[in-house]
Amino acid sequence: MTKRPLVLAVDVGTTKVSALVGEAQTDGELTVLGVAASPVVGMRRGLVFEVERVAMAIRDAVNRANSMAGTDLTQAVVAVNGDHLAIEAGQAGVHLKSGTVSPEDVERATRKAAQVTLPAGRETVQVIRRGLAVDGFRGVVDPVGMVAHQMDAEVFVVTGLTTVIRNLRRVVSMAGLNAALLIPAPQASADAVLADDEKQVGVVHxxxxxxxxGVTVYRGGHLQYLGVVPIGGESITSDLSVGLGVVTTQAERLKLEYAAVGVEREGTLEVRAVSGQSVKVIPVKELQEIVAARVDEWVGLVESHLSRIEWAKGPAAGVVMTGGGALLKGLRSFLESRWGWPVRLGAPIGLGGLSDLSRSPGYAVVVGVARDSRMYGLRSETESVWKRMVQMWLALWN
Ligand SMILES: Nc1ncnc2c1ncn2[C@@H]1O[C@H](COP(=O)(O)OP(=O)(O)OP(=O)(O)O)[C@@H](O)[C@H]1O
Ligand SMILES: [Mg+2]
Structure with a gap:
């Protein structure tokens, strides 16, 4: 009997923990066997702030996903998020003694390219392939077996703050799991929803x-940029709560019902004040102005990431958005007119099994984590990091 390549993916988000048990196929398809989400408190801007409460939410989501799937998986692939994530470009070449490229040469070149010098307190989260060159010819997809003197590898090393990563591992282990592999959340989300041809022609996610x-940019089939802005839908909710003087739950309800970008609305609404039972009447316009101010700040920060990319004509495949915050009314058309690029909502693709829930945009990260686990290879305790890199490269080519 062959063992099924089951994977447990976990995304510890700021508002919810999602867990997914799936079977990651070699062709990139993912069969979903169990999926669940639990609301979480104790996370701020993608980072763990209250370990007990976060661990409880992880335990709950994972238990439900495992029981749906009839599994008891404890080795987890976990998304890492937060604005501490950064990318470093690495490049290195190796001389080919045998005159042909072997998988070990690829591994050697990759290992060398990934040896970027990191400042104190930072560590490598993931190494992402950008390209290979054989005797100066760039863009070689599968060089194994090619005759050559020299092979060069280009990588992006996604790095993060060690303290943040330690705390993430800690909550995962408090939930009875082992974080066997970490995947940057923006990358996972992009891998869940973007088609290969979009990554080829150029796309912003x-x-x-x-x-x-999470901000990612792909072009020529590879990641070109990854960054995280520490603002999301919760920031709008808390601004409304403070600005209108209402409790968070009411602010959230008001946001879902009335908040919209780029829309002028007349009329008033009644809200219950935080203190006491008094009811206040506020113009809808006031709510919209609070939303607009935060969206303005948000779009400015997103643009400061995008300005680090050199565009000839902008991303040919436009902008693809996921995450619950992307559902804010009017956001899509606001960005389209501001940037002049097509903007669409993305949903996870290439799913089988219990795919309905996992197809919603808020599940893109957990789906992508499960799918990427196959590409990057799960690390067991006895395996060295270099063996894992070989597996990663072999998986990319097979
Ligand atoms: N219809 C909607 N309109 C506006 N906002 C929405 C809508 N649905 C959900 N949201 C917002 O989406 C946010 C949650 O999105 P999501 O589940 O992707 O976040 P998360 O993964 O928990 O957080 P993060 O990725 O930042 O760590 C909340 O702020 C919620 O208010
Ligand atoms: Mg998220």
Whole structure:
């Protein structure tokens, strides 16, 4: 009997923890066997602030996903998020002694390219392939077996703050799991929803969550940029709560019902004040202005990330948004007219099994984490990091 390649993916988001048990196929398809989400308190802007409460939410979501799937998985692939994530470009070449490229040469070149010098307190989260060159010819997809003297590898090393990563591992282990592999959340989300041809021609992906917005840019089939803005839908909710003097739950309800970008609305609404039972009447316009101010700040920060990319004509495949915050009314058309690029909502693709729930934009990260686990190879305790890199490269080519 062959063992099924089951994977447990966990995304500890700012507003919810999602867990997914799936079977990641070699062709990139993902069969979903169990999926669940639990609301979480104790996270801020993608980072863990209250370990006990976060661990409880993880335990709950994972238990439900495991029981749906009839599994008891404890080795988890976990998304890492937060504006501490950064990318470093690495490049290195190796001389090919045998005259042909072997998988070990690829591994050697990759390992060398990934040896970027990190400042104190930072560590590598993931190494992402950008390209390979054989005797100076760039863009070689599968160089194994090619005759050559020299092979060069280009990588992006996604790095994060060690303290933040330690705390994430800690809550995962308090929930009875082992974080066997970490995947940057913005990358996972993009991998869940973007088609290969979009990554080829050029695309911007935004995962607009509760406390963060992941920004990734792809061109030529590879990642060109990854960054995180520490603002999401929750920021609008808390602004409304403070600005209108209402409790968070009411602010959230008002946001879902009335908040819209780029829309002028007349009329008033009645809200219950935080203190006491008094009812206040406020113009809808006041609510819209609070929303607009935060969206303005948000879009400015997103643009400061996008300005680090050199565009000839903008992303040919436009902008794809995921995450619950992307559902804010009017946001899509607001961005379209501001940037002049097509903007669409993305949903996870290539799913089978219990795919209905996991197809919604808020599940893109957990789906992508499950799918990426196959590509990056799960690390077991006895395996070295270099063996894992070989597996990663072999998986990319097979
Ligand atoms: N219809 C909607 N309109 C506006 N906002 C919405 C809508 N639905 C959900 N949201 C917002 O989406 C946010 C949650 O999104 P999501 O589940 O992607 O976040 P998360 O993964 O928990 O957070 P993060 O990725 O930032 O850590 C909340 O702020 C919520 O208010
Ligand atoms: Mg999220």
């Amino acid at each position: 935004l995962d607009v969550g509760g406390g963060t917005t």
